[in-house]
Amino acid sequence: MTQLVYLIPLFPLLGFLVNGIFWKKMPKNMGGIIGSVAVLASFVVSLCIFFEVKSDSFQGPVVVNLFEFINSGKLVIPFSFQVDALSSLFLLIITGVGFLIHVYSTSYMHDDAGMVKYFAYLNLFVFSMLLLVLGSNYLIMFIGWEGVGLCSYLLIGFWYKNRDYTNAAKKAFVMNRIGDLGFLVGMLLILLNYGTLSYQEFFGQLGSSHVAVSNNLYNWIAICLFIGATGKSAQIPLFTWLPDAMAGPTPVSALIHAATMVTAGIYMIARSGALYSLAPMALNIVAIVGTATALISASIAIKQYDIKRVLAYSTVSQLGFMFIALGVGAYTTAVFHVMTHAFFKALLFLGSGSVIHAMGGEQDIRKMGGLGKKMRVTQITFLIGCLAISGIPGLSGFFSKDEILAAAYAHNPMLYYCGLAGAMMTAFYMFRLYFLTFHGKFRGTEEQHHHLHESPAAITIPLMVLAILSIVGGYVGLPAVLSEHHSLMAFLKPAVTNFDPRELEHGTEWMLMGLSTGVAVIMIIFAFVRTKTPNFSPNTGLAKVLENKWYVDELYDAIIVRPIAALSKLLDRFMERSGIDGFVNGVGKGVRWSSDRVRLMQSGQVGSYIFVMVIGMVLLFILGFFWVS
Amino acid sequence: MGLYEILFWFLTVMALGCALGVILSRNPISSVLFLIATFFAISGHYILMNAQFLAIVNIIVYAGAIMVLFLFVIMLMNLNADTEPQKNRLIQLAGVISGGILFLVILGALRNVPVASLERTNTGIGLIKNLGKVLFTQFVLPFEISSVLFLSAMIGAIVIGRKE
């Protein structure tokens, strides 16, 4: 079965080609069906492979060689896929959540003229993401890496007639490119020092002494790769693109900016765990950046009014949590959180899509309220998502988040307190969002109120499936105090080199769990009290700073964009206009001037031309016979 | 000085003299006639070098066909010494001088070539039989292509020469 792994990316690719080539002629529903079926087929194959990997007979990672991709001198890079626990788990997440989102999109995008094109992009995105997690070397990963960057550009700017949206798309692309450069540098460093990009060969050489390298090299490679991860996974300093990326259709936000693409960075670092274990400095940077991102973006989310923007910042914050886990060496925990987060964040985004759909495109929560009465399914599923992300015991988010916090506590209590503060804010802003949207009085226009309705089955069924997953998804990784058997860790053990997390005393662990649950509950109550009487007067002081996202965009604008623009203008005026243009035009003018003079030599009479020719012949003869010899 | 040398010098003087006649005579008709005489002298040289085939072809093609064509054209245009355009003396002098310089330069360049006699080799190569063999084996493709050249020249001449 593992030999058939190439089928998984093949189906979405075919779906992309069919939809992409015939998008003008195809009926709209057809495009949706083709797109969904392609992903469903991949999902089925992924399931088969997952169970094969899970079975006891599976021995280590299987590398499937498809063809030779680059063969140049000593450098040989095959186009090959690697099947192991990590990649098979990600395959399931991507194709599973991806399929649900495809189904959801068939209803959500139904009225859009470019629906078939949309599904083509979506399939291309799934294809790239699968390539990213399946590749058996960094180059294949990089192809997928760039592919998802491209697709996110295409999908964020899907409604390309709106200038703001295309600007958001460009911003996402440029930010991603900055990170990609880091990835590329890291990749080339590996290639330069180890002569290979294959995971197995590279990690095999890491510990051995025959490659004489210093710890510094490990750190540099790890930091370069991490820069790539900050771009793709929206960490400080490259996180500002993700909230703007909400310009795309809501299912896109769910798929790309919550469930899959942004986890590429996590996947990459978890995959390179063997390298990061040797690079303590890089790990510290990862942990610090993760903590800072988690705190800052959570604080921004508190004061946002756009329903999708709150979720976007919450995504950034949750990604920060994952990076904390990576930074303390708990790779499995990070992957665990990726999984649960994919469930509940996709659920929340799709739920918000359902709300936006019902509100006729309105995204401002100040104009919502009381939607719960009209949209029961959406409300309940959304509530489950909120509970999960806030870390209420029993739901998936609790287990993964608690594991992260425990790992952080074992590593350094300071990280734990920061993480707890982040979790606190998470609970607050999620329930602020929930109460403002679904409870209280309706604050929109009469027309919108009249229009309110529950969404069709194609939207609610994925919501329900995701809600169930958000509840049960956590039980694959029960904490040590509850169960001896951590099935996810056992499953991932062969693929992911985990730091042995320092065992906590059971008492301490109970205490930590109780503490985080307690603050979450307190925050939920606090949020309920605060939103009882909504007050949307203009913010002042710190709240205003938070509403304006710590002025990070303005800061980047002032520090980077404007100086570069000014420099460009300067170069344009002095280098381009008078330097290069002047030179080029000068050459033209010079030729024209001199040819004006030279043409006077031309008499136009054949006789004189022959005469000059003979003179030339004589000179050549003199040169050839007397001078040279 | 044997017969061979006498003939050689006679033909040489005749060729050079007639060639000078071509460029110096004022009447185009006499220029053509001088040129024909030059070609006869060159054909004589060919015979001396045992290249009978080329000698005959030279007379037939050049002296016979080409020069008659020249004559026809001159007569068609009714050119004679009176209509002959003349360059001024200075330009003519410059022409003579530059031509002479060219001659001297080449002379100086080739003055020291090693002396090789023409008698030492087998002399049968210029006969039609040998030449024909080479022409129709080794050079048969260019030979055939030259017929295409003639065809295109013929069509070209007709196209250029017809009245609008």
Place this chain on the structure above:
Amino acid sequence: MPIQYYLFLSMALFCIGIMGTLMRRNAIIIFMCIELMLNAVNLLMVAFSKMYGDAQAQVFVFFIMVVAAAEVSVGLAIIVMMYRKVHSVDINILNRLKH
């Protein structure tokens, strides 16, 4: 006969041809001078052919004559055309190349 004699003879003929093209303004005469130069080259080729005992050079002479014949037919057609247009064969009238 040493080869130099033929060398110098063909050189002399060639240079006379060049002098002719430089001195005269009549297009037909210039054309004839070109034929003269071609013949000078032919003569030298035949001399070399005899010197090396190789028939290839004579075949080349043959082809030169072929090309010359084609060239003359086209060239004379052009001169006739020119005469029809300007009623002269004076090459100094043809100074269009200047413009």
